[in-house]
Amino acid sequence: MQCPFCKTPDTRVVDSRLAEDGTQVRRRRECEKCGGRFTTFERAQLTMPNIVKRSGDPEPFREDKLREGIGHAIYKRPVSPEMVDHAIDSVMRKLRGTGEREVPSRQVGEWVMEELRDLDHVAYVRFASIYRAFEDVNAFREEIERLQAQPSAAERKSQLPLLEAETTTRRRGKNG
Template identity: 50%
Template sequence: MKCPFCGHLETQVVETRISEDADFIRRRRQCGHCEKRFTTYERPEVSFPAVVKKDGRRVDYVPAKLRASFALALRKRPVSTEQVDTAIERIEEKLLNLGVREVPATRLGEMVMRELKKLDKVAYIRFASVYRSFDDVNEFMDAVRETSRGGG
């Protein structure tokens, strides 16, 4: 590891700690030349599939966009942050387990709807009404009836 202070290539790890949630490792290092200390963080690198939009464009998966979709659908609804985090983790785990380099945006949208349906029926209807682009009130009512029956 190159020293950020003097650029020397030889540094020594003097302390290693695992974070409380075990998501990363914190290492204290000391430069063999200038003897200054600095901290590095080691995290696993995961590669989510690219998202293929309806028009054929390919975009990177952006976790913040997924979280924003949940936040918008769940606005003023009685769902905890922990529940949202768990739902997002389930979606991301599914994306990684697909083992593909690309995933259609429609498939991602279906995953979101499934999770929202488990969390809050009103949020599910909010998301579905935008996502499915209902053409008339009958399609909207069909979605409400489907939700009240527990189908889907």
């Protein structure tokens, strides 16, 4: 770590110990060039990153908002609350796993789509039609045909028809 006094790129750790009940590591460092000493604290970053909306504005991550978005997509679909919890856990793990302070909402949308694609194709298409503005009707149709060729777990079980009203592209304009 750089010396805060003389900006030498590297400093030596002279002491390292656990602090705050083991949730922190406290290090005493010394600069061999100027002799300056300073302390650093290291702790796990467990807070969720902020979500950067398409407008560029960051906002705190909200689990209820994520749950609501998935809830709309799975409306009247054979997806259990446990499956939803699992999908939300998975997305939140990925969010934390970035180690970033900010993650674009677009990225979160992609992760949600990955989860839904495995869960239920209708839910996936509903979500995707809102979050991934399909370039044109053909791109949308190609995606649906691709999905129909590979039924999801729920569809294989129940033989539910893929897409009834869904085939009419529902564009909702701008979404955060």
